[in-house]
Every structure is written in C-alpha cells, then in structure tokens.
Amino acid sequence: MVIPVHDVNPVRRTPVVTYALIAANVLVFVFMPGLSGSVAGDSTLAQTCHLHAFLEHYAAVPRELIHDQLPRLVPTGGVRAGGCLLGPPGYDKSPVLSVFTAMFLHGGWLHLLGNMLFLLIFGNNIEDRMGHVRFALFYVVCGYAASYGFALLNADSADPLIGASGAIAGVLGAYLVLYPRARVWVLVPFLVFLPLRLPAWLVLGFWFVLQAVYSSGEGVSDAGTVAYAAHVAGFLVGMLLAWPLKPGTPPPPEPRGLLFGRRARPRHTW
Template identity: 60%
Template sequence: MPAAAHSLAGSTTLAQLCDLQAFTERWGAVPSELLRNQAPGLVPTGRAVLSPQGPGCLLGPPSYHKVPVLSVLTAMFLHSSWTHLLGNMLFLAIFGNNIEDRMGRLRFLLFYLVCGYVAGYGFALTASSSTQPLIGASGAIAGVLGAYLVIFPRARVWGLIPVLFFLPLRVPAWLMLGMWFVLQAFYSTGYGTAQAASVAYAAHVIGFVVGALLGLGFRRTRRVRSDW
C-alpha cells in the first residue's frame, strides 16, 4: 500500500476533496488505527465547512463501523491515480503469472494477501502515529517481485537501465529486481525523492522481503525456463 490518497482528477473543489477524504478514511488503512485496533471517534463527513480559521472539511462521528484489520484488505483495491493502478497491474502481469504457475492459484492468492497484510502492518510500525490513510496494492506486488527474485533469479526480463539515459534492455531478474529493491530501501529513508512523505516505501521493502522469504519454499533445483 504505497500511497497516501489524493484526487484522481487533479484539480478539485473543496467539496470534492472532502468527499474523497471521507471515502479514503473509511476504506483506507490508517497506521494508528491498525496498531490500536481501534476505529477513530471523528472522521471527515464529506462536507466542506467555512470557519474563522478558513475553509476545511467537517468532522463528525462515523456513520459506519470500521474494522481496522479489514481496512488493509479494502485498501489493496484502492489506488491514488490511474498511473498508480496501471503501474501495479503491469508489474503483476509481468511477474505474477510465473509465480502463480509455480504456487498454484489458491496458494498464490494466500501468498499475495499475506504479503499485503505484513507490508501494511509493518509500515504501521514505522509510522505508528500517522493518521493518513494508505491505499494501494504495492506491498503485495512487492512480495510478488521478491518471490520472483528468489525463484527465477536468472530469468531475463525487460527493464529500463540507466546508461547515460534509460535504455530498454533484457537483463537478469536478479539485476533488475535487485536495483528496484535498493532504490525502495533508499527512498524509505526519506532521501532521494520529494514524494517520500506520500509514498509508503517502507511497505514496498517489507513486502519484498516477506515475498522473498516465502518464495524460498517454492524454489526448485532444476533449471527453470524463462517466459519473459
């Protein structure tokens, strides 16, 4: 779950922003709620309000019952933008089918959910006081990448490699995914990117490590044919 929620449409009115905040508060995973296993007493109602301090979103008691542990699951099906969604689906399409073939459909589904949940709760431990809803499936997708790295390390995949400028090259999976992991780990420290506050890079790192550890149980000693 990689990203803080924001508008899919770009420029929005205050009323639309308040409605979006109410939606993501209800269905997103909030770190402080996860660790306390307690829903908030006040949430955005979706209504804009003018006050002496300026315009804002009206808070009030929730009209619904939120179960924090289930919010990790619902958050996996929400994304902050079309780019966010399509990027995750591209990684899943490229790497997920080989992992599903190796694990089987049911075990792959369980694997995917376990990676997403551990990434979500793991990130909550790194931001225990955060009340910002997190959405997205990137923690689970990172788990798929981690499993691919240990199961198909020599499979050749297409990647954009920075050589003077970005070149599309077929490289071993260990190189591409290893570089990806190193970048996510670096960004999780807060350096190297202006978006560190809005992207949960630590969830990517945790999901990747969990996926790699679980993927070790599905390795085979015989040489594996690469489909990519």
C-alpha cells in the same frame, strides 16, 4: 529507475488470479468517489472531501492498526467554509479488514498503472508456480505483512495507507528467489528510453535497494507520501514464503537474440 515491459519467462497455464486482481483494481479505481477530476486535475472541494471520507472509511490507517482505536472525528464528505466537514464516524470500521480493502485503492492513474504493470509482468509466473489458490493467499499475506510492517514503524501516523504496492512487492521478492536468471526487457531513461534485456536479479535487486534507501528518507523528497517501508516488508516476506519452492522450480528458458543491446553469440553443442 528502469521500467519493466516484458519478461522472457513463459507460463504453462492462464494466470486467472493475476488477471482478476488487475481487473478488480481497475474497477474499484474507476468507481472510487472523488476521482472523476483526477486526470484533468480539476477536482472540486466537494469531490476532495468525498474522497477523504471514503479513504478514512476503507483505507488502512497505521494508528488504527496498532492501537485498534478509531478517531472520534473523521471527514464526513460534506464541505464547510475553507475545508471538509468533520464529524463522528457513522460506520463501524474493522482496522484488520481495512488492510484488505486498502489493497484495491489507489490515489491516481499513475499509481494504479505502475502497480498493475509490475503485477502483470511478474505475477503470472508466481501464480504459475504456486497455483491459483496458493498465489491468491500469498498475495493477501504479503499485503498484510507490508501494511503491518509499515504501521509498526509509524504507529502514530493517521495518514491513510492505500495501494497494492506492498502485495506486489511480495510478488517481486518471490520472483527474485524463484527466477533470478530470467531476462526482463526494460526501458532505461537516458536522453531517450533505451530498451535492454537484463537479468531479473539485477532489475529487482536494484528496485529493492532503491526502496530500502528511500524508506530511510534518503534521496527522495516525497518519502512521507510513499510507503517505501511497506514495499521493503512485502518484498522480504515474499522472498521468505517463496524460498521453500525454489528447489523444485524449473529454470526459465535460455533467451536468444539481443542481450544487453547486443546479439548474443550462438552456443555450440558437442
């Protein structure tokens, strides 16, 4: 898996929505209950139970999205012998609204930082092309499409669905449509991390193929813990929504200097 670090595709205006989304995701994660020991790996049972109760309240649950029915017993945040205390939910939960709140929840620092890296690199250009308001709506629509797409394929699942990955996958799909020839600096793990500048169609196309393969359960052992199908759904919806903007999108600047690890030859003009 390649790690993108920068794209050669400048923007004309400050991507305030992209920055606001990143800030909101980081702030929500910092203040999420039960994650204080996640970095050191020393979470107590009480913290774990508190986190489970929080996620049950604010995360999207496929079974709730499809059947619109809340469970009779949920984690309350309390601790009993050997596990978490269960009880009737003491709150009213809207499954539709939970999709929105779930977009700002993450299960760990790696989950958060990986998502924010992709949003920072690719989100600014999509916001620049769409405008601030349309980009914000686009982001939310892709997040909802990803969550409901996953829920349709896992209608009886009671596992909480969290993360901005589905919405960000929509951003990646839009970038592939609008800027397929933009160059992206990536780190390729091969004994050491090799820096290469690759076309966006190769980087994002490879990412999408991996998500599609993993969503089928092939080639990955944790297919049950990562919602790869949500990534696929969000990516495809992002492509479809961005397609009408393609004819009027100016091409990215032609990069100079190093290309695929070698210096590009200068072009002569006549």
